[in-house]
Amino acid sequence: MSDVSMLWTGLDYERSGKQSDYLRLPHSSDLSAYGWIPIPLVVIANGTGPTLLLTAGTHGDEYEGQIALNRLARELRPEDINGRVIIMPALNFPAVMAGRRVSPLDEGNLNRLFPGDPKMGPTAAIAHYVDKVLFPKCDLVIDLHSGGRSLDYLPLALAHPGSNDAHREKVKSLLNAFGAPFSVLTDGSGGGGHTTLYAAAAKRGIPALTTELGGGATLSPRGLAIAETGVRRVLKHFGIASGLDVDDTSSTRLMRSLGREAAIYAPEGGLFEPNADLGEMVAAGDLAGRIHFPDSPMRDPVELHFSNAGMISCRRFPTLTQRGDCLFNLMTDVQ
Template structure:
C-alpha cells in the first residue's frame, strides 16, 4: 500500500525507511520563470507507532530549529523510530535562503497564512500543504521558532491553552518533556493563520518554541534544545531507547502573554533597554528609554512596565519607530500552568 501527496512527489508516506524530497511550490516571476520552488522534507518511517510532524524555518531568520532538525535527519535512521517522523527543516525555503523573517518573493508571513491557498503565492501554497495534508497525518506537531533578528525571547516553549481539556493536558505534558526554562502561554488563536491555530482546529496536540533570537544561534540554548527535542520525541513515543534523555532538569517556569503585555514606543529614535531579559519587574518600573535622533533639545522618553511580571521579550535592533514593541511583560505563574476557563475550552 502506498500513500502519496501530489504536491510532494516521490515521497511515499506509507513506505518504511528514510526518504528525502521536496514540497513543490509553483511560482512564476522575474526570478522564478514558470519554476518550482523546492521546500525540503524528510520522512523517517520505522513502522507502527505515532507520527510527529517537526517544522523549522517557518521564519527564515530563526536558526536554532533549522540546525536541530538538520541534525536529527542525519542522525536518526528508521530502525530507531517507532512510528514516523515527518521533518520540514526549512519550511519557508525562500525566507531561509535570504535569512529573513519573510521572503521577498511574496512578503507573506507563513505563520499567518494558514489554512493557505493551493493557488496562491509561495507562502500560501506551503500553508495549504501543511494545513490540509501534513497536519492531518500527525499525532503531534512541533514548530520551532526563535525571536529572529528583531527580538530576543526567554528560551521557552510557546503554547496556546486549550482548545479542550484533553489537548491542553497533552500540551502541558509536552512542555514538561521539552523542558525549556520557560513556557509562554498565549490566548487561544492569538494570531490568526498560525500553525498552532491550524493544529488546534485539527485537534492535534502541538507546541511551538521561542529559543532566544537576535538573528544568531545561542550555544547554551541550542544545547538545551537539542536534549529537549530528544526528550520530547521520547515522550511522544516516536524514538526508541531514549528514556535516559527524558530526565527533567528543573521545573518549567510558566508565564503568560496578555493583551496588555506589549510596551510600544510612542517615539521614533534609538532604544535603550533598561530591564533585562528574564528580569522580574513591578508595574510602573522603568523598562526602556527611546532617544530622539534629530531633536537634540528633546529628552529621552521613558517607558514603564504595564504590570508585575517577567520581561519575556526584548527588542533587538536599536532603531525603533512609533508603534515598535520595545519589550513584552509576561504574567508569572511560577511552576503552575495557567488554567483554562469557559472561554478557553
C-alpha cells in the first residue's frame, strides 16, 4: 500500500491563525476529467499545546456532529487556542450531500475502510489521508456519529479500551472529559472492528472516541447539545481552549459493550415489532420482539428473546427488516 496520498490542501497545518479551505479529493468523471471533490477543512492553531482532530459526516446521514462542528468552526478564534484544532465537519462529503451512510461515488463506507488505500477508490483514499497524514499530527481524536437511518441510539461515547495501561488511562480521561451520559468500552465487534476511524487512531496509540447521539436520520436536539458540550469540555480539559465557558463537570456512566454475542439479529425478513426500548434493563430470556410476515398473514410471528442481561444501547429504527439486520445491542456496567 502506497504511503503517498492522492488528496491535497492549500492549508498549512503548521501555520498559526485560523484557516478555512478544502481537502481536495481527485475524482475523474464523464463531465470533469481532472476534477476534485471539496472536503471542508478548518485549522485553528496558536501556541504549543496538543492537537485535537474533530470529524463528523463520516456517515452522511448522521447530523448532530456535522452541525456541532460547523458551529464550533465558526466560533473558535486563534486567541482562544493553545495548540491546534483540525475540524472536518463533512469528512465523507459526497455521502453528506447525498444524505447517505455510504458514498454515491463508489458505495464506500468510510468507517469500514481504515487504514485506507489510495488505489481502492475515493472513499478509501479519504481514509488513507486521515491515517497517514492527519493521525501523525494528532494527540487526541473525536469522530462524531449517530445511528443514521437504520438505528436509534442512547446518547453515548465509545472507545477501544487501549493497548496498555498508559493508553487505557488516557482513553478513560478523554471519555470522562467528553462526559456523554454513557461511555462504552468496546472492541468494535458487531460493528467495524479495527476498520473504523477511531479504532485506527487507537491502533496508533492516540486516545480516541466516537459517539452515537441519536438516530433515524434526523436531528436529536439532546444529541446535538451533548456533542457541542462534550467537544468543548475536551478542549478545556486538555488545555487547548482552557478559557471556554462550559460546565466541565462529568457524570458519565462507564459501560462495556456485550458485543455481537449478546446482540439480536433478524433471523428472517419481515416487520419488526420491538418489545423493549432504549435504556431498558433486560434479563436473559426476556421477549425482545417479534418478526411478522406481510406475505403470510396466517403465519405466526417469530418471537425473539434476549440471551443475556444488560441495558439496551441501540434498537433498529425501520420496521421493515431483512435477515441479518441488527435489532438490538446490549451493554453493561464496568465492574
